[in-house]
Amino acid sequence: xxxxxxxxxxxxxxxxxxxxxxxxxxxxxxxxxxxxxxxxxxxxxxxxxxxxxxxxxxxxxxxxxxxxxxxxxxxxxxxxxxxxxxxxxxxxxxxxxxxxxxxxxxxxxxxxxxxxxxxxxxxxxxxxxxxxxxxxxxxxxxxxxxxxxxxxxxxxxxxxxxxxxxxxxxxxxxxxxxxxxxxxxxxxxxxxxxxxxxxxxxxxxxxxxxxxxxxxxxxxxxxxxxxxxxxxxxxxxxxxxxxxxxxxxxxxxxxxxxxxxxxxxxxxxxxxxxxxxxxxxxxxxxxxxxxxxxxxxxxxxxxxxxxxxxxxxxxxxxxxxxxxxxxxxxxxxxxxxxxxxxxxxxxx
Amino acid sequence: xxxxxxxxxxxxxxxxxxxxxxxxxxxxxxxxxxxxxxxxxxxxxxxxxxxxxxxxxxxxxxxxxxxxxxxxxxxxxxxxxxxxxxxxxxxxxxxxxxxxxxxxxx
Numbered sequence: 001x002x003x004x005x006x007x008x009x010x011x012x013x014x015x016x017x018x019x020x021x022x023x024x025x026x027x028x029x030x031x032x033x034x035x036x037x038x039x040x041x042x043x044x045x046x047x048x049x050x051x052x053x054x055x056x057x058x059x060x061x062x063x064x065x066x067x068x069x070x071x072x073x074x075x076x077x078x079x080x081x082x083x084x085x086x087x088x089x090x091x092x093x094x095x096x097x098x099x100x101x102x103x104x105x106x107x108x109x110x111x112x113x114x115x116x117x118x119x120x121x122x123x124x125x126x127x128x129x130x131x132x133x134x135x136x137x138x139x140x141x142x143x144x145x146x147x148x149x150x151x152x153x154x155x156x157x158x159x160x161x162x163x164x165x166x167x168x169x170x171x172x173x174x175x176x177x178x179x180x181x182x183x184x185x186x187x188x189x190x191x192x193x194x195x196x197x198x199x200x201x202x203x204x205x206x207x208x209x210x211x212x213x214x215x216x217x218x219x220x221x222x223x224x225x226x227x228x229x230x231x232x233x234x235x236x237x238x239x240x241x242x243x244x245x246x247x248x249x250x251x252x253x254x255x256x257x258x259x260x261x262x263x264x265x266x267x268x269x270x271x272x273x274x275x276x277x278x279x280x281x282x283x284x285x286x287x288x289x290x291x292x293x294x295x296x297x298x299x300x301x302x303x304x305x306x307x308x309x310x311x312x313x314x315x316x317x318x319x320x321x322x323x324x325x326x327x328x329x330x331x332x333x334x335x336x337x338x339x340x341x342x343x344x345x346x347x348x
Numbered sequence: 349x350x351x352x353x354x355x356x357x358x359x360x361x362x363x364x365x366x367x368x369x370x371x372x373x374x375x376x377x378x379x380x381x382x383x384x385x386x387x388x389x390x391x392x393x394x395x396x397x398x399x400x401x402x403x404x405x406x407x408x409x410x411x412x413x414x415x416x417x418x419x420x421x422x423x424x425x426x427x428x429x430x431x432x433x434x435x436x437x438x439x440x441x442x443x444x445x446x447x448x449x450x451x452x453x454x
Contacts, residue, residue, distance in 0.1 A: 206390070226391075227390065227391040229391060240391075241391035242391075243388060243389060243390070243391050244376060244388035244389060245389055321388045322378070322386055322388055322391075
């Protein structure tokens with residue numbers, strides 16, 4: 001079968017100790033037997049490793065941070081599109097999703113396809129909205145509340161018991177055992193990711209995760225459950241193993257079918273000693289461990305691109321249980337002239 | 349005769365199984381010939397030593413305590429009193445690791 005040639009732009013090429021999903025998504029696309037992809041990297045920082053990984057990324061362009069505003073961002077995409085003729089764009093950072101969702105129509109008019117959650121889907125699964133989400137869809141969630149100051153937490157302290165989890169709106173989470181630690185982590189996270197900060201009830205148990213892809217009509221195209229077997233001090237998986245867990249799969253199907261979720265997602269769950277599942281977060285994109293799903297038999301990046309291109313996709317019905325990943329670090333040697341090109345011209 | 353050694357004996361673990369209970373290893377637990385045990389529900393894995401593997405294989409074949417006792421005392425130099433203690437410690441460990449069906453259920 002002849003492969004379909006597509007130009008695919010994506011971000012999240014920071015393949016570092018807290019990695020973005022970009023490089024694993026590219027690996028999935030490179031494994032595809034149906035898509036012959038030209039990969040365009042969208043880069044925020046000169047030291048993201050992705051642009052220098054030439055066997056995976058064909059060409060890279062610096063892009064402005066989403067916080068700089070939608071217009072400068074779109075202007076840059078317009079330029080890149082003029083040169084590269086992008087078919088599909090896959091944003092891989094939570095923090096840029098809002099910009100892309102807002103611009104979905106404009107991108108489509110330019111001829112660039114995306115496959116993202118709707119704004120409503122994106123908003124209602126926010127950490128600060130989780131209790132309502134749990135109530136609406138009948139899912140166990142820990143009690144949580146958004147705060148904009150430590151004083152806010154003091155006023156609602158009777159609703160919580162220590163320890164509590166202090167979470168950023170996009171990233172970062174710390175367990176705080178007293179008020180001093182709440183204040184410490186509040187300031188630390190707020191300085192990096194802004195407000196609000198979410199205070200969440202601490203649920204004791206084992207963290208398990210599901211990667212999934214919804215077609216936007218209520219169907220689950222694929223889903224693979226995993227347990228982190230090695231966790232870094234940043235709480236990121238450095239190793240993981242696929243599980244056989246019908247309860248986690250049922251929960252995923254239920255959420256995707258009820259919300260008609262469109263695009264990739266990661267469910268973060270805690271399984272208590274009583275075997276109850278609590279949903280602690282929904283990440284609205286494919287996670288950095290996506291290549292484990294590919295290796296287990298579900299090439300979700302390929303399926304996502306096909307959905308974006310309106311190519312029919314048959315839902316995956318199985319995956320390998322007990323498939324493991326072990327992350328590793330690798331010193332990529334970079335010539336100064338390459339770094340110079342990306343730093344000065346914004347292209348490599 | 350080789351000495352009887354069991355894997356992961358937990359000293360002082362409370363006896364939770366009575367003699368008549370038929371122990372059943374959960375159906376989805378994968379046990380290889382090398383003694384590698386994989387629980388696909390939790391993702392945990394364990395290693396059994398050869399004696400532990402022999403016992404687990406007999407349990408999987410549906411043998412009850414008296415059949416296992418007979419087979420083991422015939423093959424190894426172990427008295428039935430000691431074996432019984434080792435056996436139930438071992439079974440309690442398997443139960444604690446969620447590798448057996450609760451209350452012998454299938």
